[in-house]
Amino acid sequence: MKETPLSNCERRFLLRAIEEKKRLDGRQTYDYRNIKISFGTDYGCCIVELGKTRVLGQVSCELVSPKLNRATEGILFFNLELSQMAAPAFEPGRQSDLLVKLNRLLERCLRNSKCIDTESLCVVAGEKVWQIRVDLHLLNHDGNIIDAASIAAIVALCHFRRPDVSVQGDEITLYTPEERDPVPLSIHHLPICVSFAFFQQGTYLLVDPNEREERVMDGLLVIAMNKHREICTIQSSGGIMLLKDQVLRCSKIAGVKVLEITELIQKALENDQKVRKEGGKFGFAESIASQRITAFKMEKAPIDTSDVEEKAEEIIAEAEPPSEVVSNPVLWTPGTAQIGEGLENSWGDLEDSAKEEEDEDGTDGAVILGSTKMDAGVEVSNIGSQDAPIVLSDSEEEEMIILEPDKNPKKIRTQTISAKQEKAPSKKPVKKRKKKKAAN
């Protein structure tokens, strides 16, 4: 689905409003939208809502062999996905420019800033290290994806616990959560991205642009910073020229915003930990605002299943007995037999996958068994394992055609072809293919 284009009057309206220091959602120039962080039941799972923008983050880990040039360092892997759920214009399975840009920025913000101690992820130098994978899914796109994604990534990393390991000699023991408490990652600092949108060639500036504002902006400046006011990465895109004091002003604003967000993150993490420790209820079910009329909950409901046995018996009693598939197997040549009706057998010709559906009909009834065993109930799949000589060659296939000439004229034709082919078995493969085309 295509993106709905922004009309000219909408664009002019938005720009005029920005000139008058007004924003469509009533925020001030430097205001951030509300941030809500909720955690799932698993470790390392969180949903971050930045206004209506929503990102799901999940961290997972795996023991892998390290990279050759970095034998003592764990591996960090980031993957942001723009799901079609977030906006109709995002196509599944396509690496758009925006996606590549966001992923690169995220990597620079979180990996290159060395916020996670990768050396602590090493189990055996040069042999086994932890690979930490951060999956981020954009669930709803309402602008400023990068800020929401960076918060989700760092929150998920903070929340994550990896299984404990111990090394004794050459033996690596992995402990389940029941045996030993999983351990958190060692995180040095929390880098957080803050976006600034510029309008009218840098004359006007807005913090945390929403989707509409992003569509009319001229340029974007992203500053990743931690609470110690250390800049982790900075990126200006859109091709606007910024003055030195503009960048400095932005970094000052970013410092304030990052401090606020870090506090919020820590508070959210503490809350979750407290609830988990006290054995209270946690997970997404608890974060649903139950006062909303769009939300509804139902407690555990017992289901009366006392009568299922009787019901099942009734149905089975009423059901027709399984039909005898065939009474007399037909013997075509010694060693082969045919039970039931059906189309030609296609066992053994794998090259023609286009005919698959047609063949399925055939295999239902046309069960070929060894001449010694003629049990009608045996499944088709059992045939292969039997010892009796079952010829699954092309020649058998031709002989498989069922003779009901008066009902199906098409079959007569195929039969006559097969009869011809029997005379010249050496040329069969070629002819067979021709025949199939004719049958199609």
Add this chain to the structure above:
Amino acid sequence: MEGAMEGAMLADAKIRTESGTESGPRGSGCSLRHFACEQNLLSRPDGSASFLQGDTSVLAGVYGPAEVKVSKEIFNKATLEVILRPKIGLPGVAEKSRERLIRNTCEAVVLGTLHPRTSITVVLQVVSNAGSLLACCLNASCMALVDAGVPMRALFCGVTCALNSDGTLVLDPTAKQEKEARAVLTFALDSVERKLLMSTTKGLYSDAELQQCLAAAQAASQHVFRFYRESLQRRYSKS
């Protein structure tokens, strides 16, 4: 389709009765985990719902009826697409198979002929998997379709049953119960006739057990549909 499947099951059972699994489920002790649902929580899709069954949680977004690619256009009905996204990594064969099952279920109830040459897209995101994932996906997609206002012949719900090795029946199993189970059966049922729309099974079971599971699923579906009804009543209430 139902009839054909039943026939096959009965034929199968003939061989398997020898192995003797006719212990039968206990009547009591079956229950559904707590349910929660929130609709219309995403601003971009036309309809959205998050559905929780115990700790299993799925988020669904629906776009449609909307513009369709010419290559996918069907001249007399809407093109239904289902996209299922796993939480970790890229979608694989398991997701594709579930997508297909969900799409077939939706196609059975969505009145696509009312919107020819359009697309209806259901995007599902697994938020957490703690058992009965497919059932939760089905429930989430139904609630999202309702939220989007897509015309449907009936509502549908998914119910998962697990059969333990001793023949006991567990409704809405957790991941652990699913793992220990001898067979896991998932059914999709419609709200009008309580008939089977889709069924997918894994593991070994007899025909009697299949019917028992189906009967239990039908009983459970009443609760799910009541949950649907109550949550929609609440949603469209004035207070």
